[in-house]
Amino acid sequence: MTRTADPDAWQAAPSSARIGAGTAGRYLRDALLLAWRAAPLATTAKLLLALLAGVGPVALAWLTKLVVDRLAAGEAGRHLGELLMLAAALGAVGAIVAAQPHLTGYVDGVSGRALRLLVTGRLYTAVNSFAGLARLENPRFRDRLQLAESAGRLGPAHCVSGGLGVAQGVLTLFGFLGSLLAVAPAMVLVVAVAAAPTTWVEIRLSRQRAALAWRLGHAERREVFYARLLTSLEAAKEIRLFGLGDFFTNRLLRELRHVNRERNTMDRREMLGQATLALLAAAVAAGGLAWAITLAADGRLTVGDVTLFVAAVAGVQTALGGMVAQGAAMHHALLLFDHYRAVVGAPPDLPEPAGAVDPGPLRQAIELRDVWFRYADGQPWILRGVDLIIPAGSTVALVGLNGAGKSTLVKLLCRFYDPVRGDVRWDGTDLRDLDVVELRKRLSVVFQDFMGYDLSAAENIGVGDLERLADRAGITAAARSAGCHDALAALPAGYDTLLSRIFLDDAAEEDPRMGVSLSGGQWQRVAVARAVLRDERDLLILDEPTAGLDAEAEHQVHLRLRALRQGRTSLLISHRLSTVRDADLIVVLDGGRIVEQGSHESLMAAGGRYSGLFHLQARGYQAPDDHSSDRESQVRT
Numbered sequence: 001m002t003r004t005a006d007p008d009a010w011q012a013a014p015s016s017a018r019i020g021a022g023t024a025g026r027y028l029r030d031a032l033l034l035a036w037r038a039a040p041l042a043t044t045a046k047l048l049l050a051l052l053a054g055v056g057p058v059a060l061a062w063l064t065k066l067v068v069d070r071l072a073a074g075e076a077g078r079h080l081g082e083l084l085m086l087a088a089a090l091g092a093v094g095a096i097v098a099a100q101p102h103l104t105g106y107v108d109g110v111s112g113r114a115l116r117l118l119v120t121g122r123l124y125t126a127v128n129s130f131a132g133l134a135r136l137e138n139p140r141f142r143d144r145l146q147l148a149e150s151a152g153r154l155g156p157a158h159c160v161s162g163g164l165g166v167a168q169g170v171l172t173l174f175g176f177l178g179s180l181l182a183v184a185p186a187m188v189l190v191v192a193v194a195a196a197p198t199t200w201v202e203i204r205l206s207r208q209r210a211a212l213a214w215r216l217g218h219a220e221r222r223e224v225f226y227a228r229l230l231t232s233l234e235a236a237k238e239i240r241l242f243g244l245g246d247f248f249t250n251r252l253l254r255e256l257r258h259v260n261r262e263r264n265t266m267d268r269r270e271m272l273g274q275a276t277l278a279l280l281a282a283a284v285a286a287g288g289l290a291w292a293i294t295l296a297a298d299g300r301l302t303v304g305d306v307t308l309f310v311a312a313v314a315g316v317q318t319a320l321g322g323m324v325a326q327g328a329a330m331h332h333a334l335l336l337f338d339h340y341r342a343v344v345g346a347p348p349d350l351p352e353p354a355g356a357v358d359p360g361p362l363r364q365a366i367e368l369r370d371v372w373f374r375y376a377d378g379q380p381w382i383l384r385g386v387d388l389i390i391p392a393g394s395t396v397a398l399v400g401l402n403g404a405g406k407s408t409l410v411k412l413l414c415r416f417y418d419p420v421r422g423d424v425r426w427d428g429t430d431l432r433d434l435d436v437v438e439l440r441k442r443l444s445v446v447f448q449d450f451m452g453y454d455l456s457a458a459e460n461i462g463v464g465d466l467e468r469l470a471d472r473a474g475i476t477a478a479a480r481s482a483g484c485h486d487a488l489a490a491l492p493a494g495y496d497t498l499l500s501r502i503f504l505d506d507a508a509e510e511d512p513r514m515g516v517s518l519s520g521g522q523w524q525r526v527a528v529a530r531a532v533l534r535d536e537r538d539l540l541i542l543d544e545p546t547a548g549l550d551a552e553a554e555h556q557v558h559l560r561l562r563a564l565r566q567g568r569t570s571l572l573i574s575h576r577l578s579t580v581r582d583a584d585l586i587v588v589l590d591g592g593r594i595v596e597q598g599s600h601e602s603l604m605a606a607g608g609r610y611s612g613l614f615h616l617q618a619r620g621y622q623a624p625d626d627h628s629s630d631r632e633s634q635v636r637t
C-alpha cells in the first residue's frame, strides 16, 4: 500500500477563526498530553495549583462569614477557641492563596520551556520529513509554517494554561454561585444573566484575534523578509551600491503600517467591548450590594451573609472575567495550535510506498521515460516528454541555454519532485517505489546554488557525509581533490576556522581572525569537496561545478573531477562546452525537449545546435580577424 501524498493536505485543517467544541476538546487533550509528556511533574503541580486557586477564594469568603457572624452575634467570648481555629484556617488559606500565583508562575515557566522543547523538536522533525520541495515553495504553507513556528511553539503551553485557568474559574464560579444560592438565590440569576454577554463578547473577540493573526501572517512574513534583507550580509553590497536601503525600509514600514492599522482596529474593538462589560459588571455589583443592604436592614440577612454576598459577587465577577479571558486566550491558542497541528500532522508531500525498495547499487542505467514536468498546475511545462538514458558507469553531459530545464531535471533525479507525466527509473524501478532516503544516500550532488554554511571549514566539507564529519584525513583529501586544501590550511585556525562573520563563539569573538569569509570561487571548491567526500556514491551530479572558478582552477578541478568520474555514473551540466567534450554522451536540452544527443565528435559533425554553441564559444577566444572564417558555420542559438 502506498501512503498517498497530497502536497496541499495541510490546507484541510481549519484556517478560519472557528473551531468546534469537539475539535477544541480534542486539541486541548492533545496539548495536555504533550505537556504531560514534556514535564509530568510540573504538569501535575500545575493541575493541583489550579485546583487550589479555584477553591481558595470561596473558602476564604466562607471562613470570613463565619468569623464575622460570631463576632456580630457577640459570641466571641463563648466561642473563642473556635474563633481562633477559624482565624488560623483563614491565615492558612490566605497564605496558600497568596503564594499560589508565584508557585504557578514558576511551574508555568518550567513546564512551558519543556513543552516548547518538545514541540519545537516535533515541528522541525515534521518539516525535515517533507521529502520534496513543493510545500516549502508554497506561500500559503510558509504563512502557516510561520504561525506554527511562532505561536505554535508557545501555543500548546497557552492551551494548557488557558484550559487550567478556565477549570480554576469554573471551580471558583460554582463555589460562589453556591454561596450566593445559600444567601440570596435571586442574585444567582442576575449574575448569570450579566455573565452571558461577557462570554459572548470575549469569544467573538477571540475569534477575531485569531482571524487577524491568519490574515496578517503574509504581511508579517514580508515585514520579516525586508528586515532580514536590510541586515543581511549577502544583500549588503547591492543594497548599498544601488541605494536600495530606503526602498526596502519603506516597503518594510508599509507592511508594518498595514499590520498596525489592523491591530489598532482590533484593539479598539477589544477596548470598547471590554469597557462596556466592565461597566455592566460594576452596575450589577452596585445593584446587588444595595439589595443586600436592604435585606440586612430588614434582618433577613446577617452581617456575615452580607460580607459573603459582597465577596461572592466580586468573586463571581472576577472568576467569570478570568474564566472568559482565559477561555478566550485558550480559544486563540487552540486556533493557532491548529496551524502547528496542520504542519506536524501533514501527510507526506510525495507518495511513500508501504514496501519502499532500497535502490541498491546502480547496475544498468537511470532512465527518464517521456518525462513531463511543470512546477504547478497552470504554469508552463518545463520538461516536455524527455526520454534519456544515463548508462551505469558513463558520463552524460547536459547542455542548453538558460532556462532550458537542466537543473529541473537534476531535481527530478533527486526526487525533490515527481514528474507530472512519465517516470524516472533506477535500474528499471520507478523512483516513486524507492525509499527516498536510501536513494539520496546513493547520490552526490554539487548544486548550482550550493550552500555556504556558517560553520567551520572542516564542517563545511564534512556535512557532505555526516558519518565522516570527524574524519579529518578524509576531509583534507576531499579538499585537495577540489583544490581548496591550501586555502583552507592557510586560514587563521586552519580547517577549524569558522567560515562566518555572523556567528562567532565566545573564544572566536576574542580572536578577530576567527570569522573568515571565502571568495566565491573558494566557496565553490568547498562545495565540490563536499561532493568529493561523498565518494563511493552511485551517481555524481555536477550542476555547473566550476562556474565561479578562474580558468586555471577550473581546468584543475575538471581534471580532478574527471578522475573522480572515472568508471562512475555521472551527470555533468556546464555552459562551458570545452569541459563536457570528453563526456560519453552529450545531451542538448532546449525548451524542455532533448533536441540532440551524441558524442562531441558526432554532434560537431552534425552541425546542429551543439556545434553552433561550441563555435560561438570558441570564437570568443579567437582574435577578431579569425571570426570571419567561422561565419558560415554560425548557427543561431
Ligand SMILES: Nc1ncnc2c1ncn2[C@@H]1O[C@H](COP(=O)(O)OP(=O)(O)OP(=O)(O)O)[C@@H](O)[C@H]1O
Binding pocket: 137, 375, 382, 400, 401, 402, 403, 404, 405, 406, 407, 408, 409, 448
Ligand atoms: N521552483 C520553481 N518554481 C517555478 N518555476 C521554476 C522553479 N525553478 C525553476 N523554474 C523555472 O523552470 C525553468 C527552467 O529552470 P532550470 O533552473 O531548470 O533551467 P536551467 O536549464 O538549469 O537554467 P540555467 O542554465 O540558467 O541554470 C525556468 O523558466 C525557471 O523559471
